[in-house]
Amino acid sequence: MDARRATTTVPRVRQVGFFTPNAPPAQPSRTHSFPLDSSSPPLSNSPVNNSLSPVMIPPSRHLSDNLVHRATSPLPVPEPSAFRRPIRSHHVAVVGSYNPTESLLGSSPPLASPSSRVIGDGEFSEESSAGWFRRSNSAKFASSFSGAFDLTSVKSSETGGFHQVKKPVVAQLKEEKSGAAAVVEPQINKGLSSSSTKPLKEKTTKAERRALQEAQRAAKAAAKDMTVSVGVSTSKPVKKQPAQKKDAPPPASSIAVSDRKGVERSMEKERRKDIPAPRMQFDDKSRVEKAKKRAVVNQSEARNRVELFRHLPQYEHGTQLPDLESKFFQLDPMHPAVYKVGLQYLAGDISGGNARCIAMLQAFQEVIKDYSTPPEKSLTRDLTAKISSFVSFFTECRPLSMSMGNTIRFLKSRIAKLPLTFSESEAKASLCADIDRFINEKIVLADNVIIQHAVTKIMDGDVLLTYGSSCVVEMILLYAHELGKQFRVVIVDSRPKLKGQALLRRLVGKGLSCTYTHINAVSYIMHEVTRVFLGSSSVLSNGTVYSRVGTACVAMVAHAFHVPVLICCEAYKFHERVLLDSICSNELGDPDALSKVPGRMDINYLDDLTNKDNMQLLNLMYDATPSEYVSMIITDYGMIPPTSVPVIVREYGREYLWI
Amino acid sequence: MMELEIELKKASDSLKLWDATSISLTAGCDLFMRYVTRTSALEYEDFNSAKSRLIERAEKFGEISCKARRIIAMLSQDFIFDGCTIMVHGFSRVVLEVLKTAAQSKKLFRVFCTEGRPDRTGLRLSNELAKLDVPVKLLIDSAVAYTMDDVDMVFVGADGVVESGGIINMMGTYQMALVAHSMNKPVYVAAESYKFARLYPLDQKDMAPALRPIDFGVPIPSKVEVETSARDYTPPQYLTLLFTDLGVLTPSVVSDELIQLYL
Numbered sequence: 001m002d003a004r005r006a007t008t009t010v011p012r013v014r015q016v017g018f019f020t021p022n023a024p025p026a027q028p029s030r031t032h033s034f035p036l037d038s039s040s041p042p043l044s045n046s047p048v049n050n051s052l053s054p055v056m057i058p059p060s061r062h063l064s065d066n067l068v069h070r071a072t073s074p075l076p077v078p079e080p081s082a083f084r085r086p087i088r089s090h091h092v093a094v095v096g097s098y099n100p101t102e103s104l105l106g107s108s109p110p111l112a113s114p115s116s117r118v119i120g121d122g123e124f125s126e127e128s129s130a131g132w133f134r135r136s137n138s139a140k141f142a143s144s145f146s147g148a149f150d151l152t153s154v155k156s157s158e159t160g161g162f163h164q165v166k167k168p169v170v171a172q173l174k175e176e177k178s179g180a181a182a183v184v185e186p187q188i189n190k191g192l193s194s195s196s197t198k199p200l201k202e203k204t205t206k207a208e209r210r211a212l213q214e215a216q217r218a219a220k221a222a223a224k225d226m227t228v229s230v231g232v233s234t235s236k237p238v239k240k241q242p243a244q245k246k247d248a249p250p251p252a253s254s255i256a257v258s259d260r261k262g263v264e265r266s267m268e269k270e271r272r273k274d275i276p277a278p279r280m281q282f283d284d285k286s287r288v289e290k291a292k293k294r295a296v297v298n299q300s301e302a303r304n305r306v307e308l309f310r311h312l313p314q315y316e317h318g319t320q321l322p323d324l325e326s327k328f329f330q331l332d333p334m335h336p337a338v339y340k341v342g343l344q345y346l347a348g349d350i351s352g353g354n355a356r357c358i359a360m361l362q363a364f365q366e367v368i369k370d371y372s373t374p375p376e377k378s379l380t381r382d383l384t385a386k387i388s389s390f391v392s393f394f395t396e397c398r399p400l401s402m403s404m405g406n407t408i409r410f411l412k413s414r415i416a417k418l419p420l421t422f423s424e425s426e427a428k429a430s431l432c433a434d435i436d437r438f439i440n441e442k443i444v445l446a447d448n449v450i451i452q453h454a455v456t457k458i459m460d461g462d463v464l465l466t467y468g469s470s471c472v473v474e475m476i477l478l479y480a481h482e483l484g485k486q487f488r489v490v491i492v493d494s495r496p497k498l499k500g501q502a503l504l505r506r507l508v509g510k511g512l513s514c515t516y517t518h519i520n521a522v523s524y525i526m527h528e529v530t531r532v533f534l535g536s537s538s539v540l541s542n543g544t545v546y547s548r549v550g551t552a553c554v555a556m557v558a559h560a561f562h563v564p565v566l567i568c569c570e571a572y573k574f575h576e577r578v579l580l581d582s583i584c585s586n587e588l589g590d591p592d593a594l595s596k597v598p599g600r601m602d603i604n605y606l607d608d609l610t611n612k613d614n615m616q617l618l619n620l621m622y623d624a625t626p627s628e629y630v631s632m633i634i635t636d637y638g639m640i641p642p643t644s645v646p647v648i649v650r651e652y653g654r655e656y657l658w659i
Numbered sequence: 660m661m662e663l664e665i666e667l668k669k670a671s672d673s674l675k676l677w678d679a680t681s682i683s684l685t686a687g688c689d690l691f692m693r694y695v696t697r698t699s700a701l702e703y704e705d706f707n708s709a710k711s712r713l714i715e716r717a718e719k720f721g722e723i724s725c726k727a728r729r730i731i732a733m734l735s736q737d738f739i740f741d742g743c744t745i746m747v748h749g750f751s752r753v754v755l756e757v758l759k760t761a762a763q764s765k766k767l768f769r770v771f772c773t774e775g776r777p778d779r780t781g782l783r784l785s786n787e788l789a790k791l792d793v794p795v796k797l798l799i800d801s802a803v804a805y806t807m808d809d810v811d812m813v814f815v816g817a818d819g820v821v822e823s824g825g826i827i828n829m830m831g832t833y834q835m836a837l838v839a840h841s842m843n844k845p846v847y848v849a850a851e852s853y854k855f856a857r858l859y860p861l862d863q864k865d866m867a868p869a870l871r872p873i874d875f876g877v878p879i880p881s882k883v884e885v886e887t888s889a890r891d892y893t894p895p896q897y898l899t900l901l902f903t904d905l906g907v908l909t910p911s912v913v914s915d916e917l918i919q920l921y922l
Binding site: 647 | 822823824857862864895914915919921
């Protein structure tokens with residue numbers, strides 16, 4: 001196992017989209033996409049480098065670090081990657097049809113034994129073999145037949161045991177880099193030794209990597225035609241993207257750099273594929289086509305798309321819901337609860353991070369309750385695959401938020417951690433209890449703690465400003481009012497959603513004195529304000545707050561007026577990602593919502609213009625607030641400065657392990 | 660064990676009540692209570708061993724706070740160079756220790772000392788420094804901006820270090836830090852680690868009030884209000900470094916330490 005991982009990461013050539021039996025797909029690199037703290041494996045589940053721009057990521061450092069760490073902490077590595085694999089949304093054969101490889105997987109427990117014999121750590125090998133199966137499984141997803149071939153070839157080659165598998169890997173490497181292979185071999189043979197990974201990295205020059213890539217591509221072409229076509233098409237966008245990317249690396253960058261970036265990008269793509277909230281590059285036509293073939297929801301892409309945001313999905317709104325409704329009776333493998341929640345996402349009935357998470361978890365609870373393990377299959381793997389397919393369905397309905405990603409990761413880790421001695425009913429009961437506990441502890445109780453902390457910051461005579469409609473902020477205001485504090489509220493709202501109006505109605509109904517305004521008046525009203533309370537969708541590692549579009553404006557104006565900005569966010573929404581701007585990762589809403597004002601037929605100036613070529617409507621849903629505008633983040637762990645978010649992620653991540 | 664904990668809690672509360680405004684007292688008590696709960700969480704079959712461990716820890720605590728000053732003094736020696744001018748505000752024994760150590764290692768520097776009304780801390784400090792043969796200049800509090808040009812660094816102590824990385828210190832510290840920041844002079848804070856408190860003030864009024872009556876020397880008409888608050892809050896963006904017994908830290912590390920301690 002180590003051999004394969006070592007060999008794939010060493011050349012740093014990502015074979016996007018398909019996997020050979022000898023060079024397991026980017027699974028290792030994915031898990032090693034950031035410095036692994038061997039004591040916090042769950043963190044490896046969410047690669048820090050999910051961001052699409054390679055400029056943010058120095059991959060070599062991570063990879064070399066991770067090579068070291070990987071060797072020393074084998075256990076966590078295969079596990080998260082295994083989860084990650086099946087979620088890679090648009091490549092999952094969603095609609096029910098269990099892939100033939102799955103039955104293969106289910107019926108080949110003996111595969112576990114050779115590895116266990118060799119490695120000696122039973123648990124590790126089991127996990128790794130499980131991961132192995134899942135890798136192959138998802139390989140299948142990537143390119144329909146290659147997975148099956150991979151698996152069969154794997155099976156045949158693995159019968160001999162660990163060392164046999166190493167040989168083809170080592171042989172392959174040897175063709176390309178003699179020096180590197182020499183270093184790799186002792187590493188492999190040592191098994192879990194960690195030393196000489198860094199020299200490995202430096203030895204691979206661009207030319208060698210290129211050569212290796214070509215050779216591997218040729219090798220795959222020889223083996224399976226299908227995979228080559230996929231590989232070529234998927235590696236093409238890798239090269240295309242550096243060209244496409246607007247803020248390309250500085251012009252002085254050499255070809256080596258761009259080649260590197262190409263490699264990095266393909267690595268990121270791999271990583272991205274495996275994260276719970278996959279962010280597919282939607283400007284890559286071939287992958288979009290493939291995704292559409294597998295998609296449950298038929299979505300037609302919007303016509304006029306802003307160039308800068310071509311990497312985000314944008315579909316014609318209005319056609320999805322009726323289409324999905326008509327398919328209801330054909331979607332047999334789809335659980336009705338999941339279907340219902342997906343529809344609610346699509347229609348916009350459920351919005352807001354907490355609500356979406358809770359709805360998703362409750363749907364999964366239903367799924368688990370109704371689940372029964374098919375014969376010849378293991379509960380953990382099968383259930384994980386099912387959950388992944390449902391997750392990809394949700395993603396098609398509406399792209400996942402980061403908090404939902406964290407939640408899914410939690411659920412999958414719980415499934416993986418089920419003791420094998422559990423019977424099916426025990427396992428199901430345990431999972432349902434875990435989900436209940438998650439909702440209770442991380443959302444409901446967390447909200448209570450946040451409210452307790454936040455009301456200590458509200459004094460009599462305060463003027464509190466809030467933007468949009470955050471459920472936590474609403475609870476804080478109502479609770480403070482109940483406590484008898486004298487304050488008034490300014491609600492800032494914005495089109496097209498105008499969520500603040502509902503909040504206004506509810507607050508006024510409870511007797512608070514409120515002022516309502518739109519975001520264009522925020523600098524006018526800010527001088528009266530004493531505190532700003534904002535909710536968020538997620539808080540990232542560098543303290544950036546990712547929330548509803550418009551939040552950054554409000555925070556910036558508040559900062560200019562020296563008004564403290566308090567972000568209220570539960571800890572489960574924290575993420576290790578780093579976002580520098582709102583462009584790389586965002587969600588595009590319905591552009592027609594911008595041009596139409598409901599109830600005002602007379603201001604339909606844009607009606608005939610929406611289809612013109614030089615008219616592009618952009619309806620962003622999220623934006624990123626830099627950490628310098630944030631005074632304090634109130635979480636269930638207390639009140640922390642924005643610089644302490646990575647500390648919480650580190651500690652909180654560890655808790656994942658202890659659950 | 661639980662009983663001991665309860666007794667200790669009662670003792671800690673009454674200690675805190677004795678001086679409700681002292682942040683370091685509160686923080687120190689909280690830290691020790693935290694250690695007690697942590698110890699009792701560990702299962703000790705023998706009560707006596709747990710008790711002796713606590714006593715040991717308490718003694719170490721006292722030792723640490725004495726030693727802390729020496730550690731801080733050692734750490735800050737690198738930052739005091741020959742010919743530098745240091746501005747000091749308030750009477751902090753830690754800062755005094757720092758300057759003492761620097762004087763004893765034969766460094767040549769001079770100190771600008773603010774008067775520190777109404778406590779007249781400046782006078783006390785200048786007395787001490789004069790004994791060490793350190794050239795001292797006394798300023799009135801309003802002369803801080805006037806003399807800031809000639810100053811190389813600002814050294815202050817802290818009553819408490821809060822979670823954001825800012826400090827709560829004698830009234831006038833915020834002013835000095837603001838002036839120093841705008842003139843690009845570094846502001847160094849010397850504080851022991853037991854002063855780290857789980858407070859998070861958002862602005863000056865967000866703290867528990869600590870009032871100290873001011874004697875103007877002449878009777879004040881009854882209609883005139885007097886601002887008697889004895890301390891202010893300096894936000895972390897105006898502080899450069901914190902010298903603590905845990906090392907030389909940036910303000911953002913304070914929260915890191917607190918989280919590790921309390922979670």
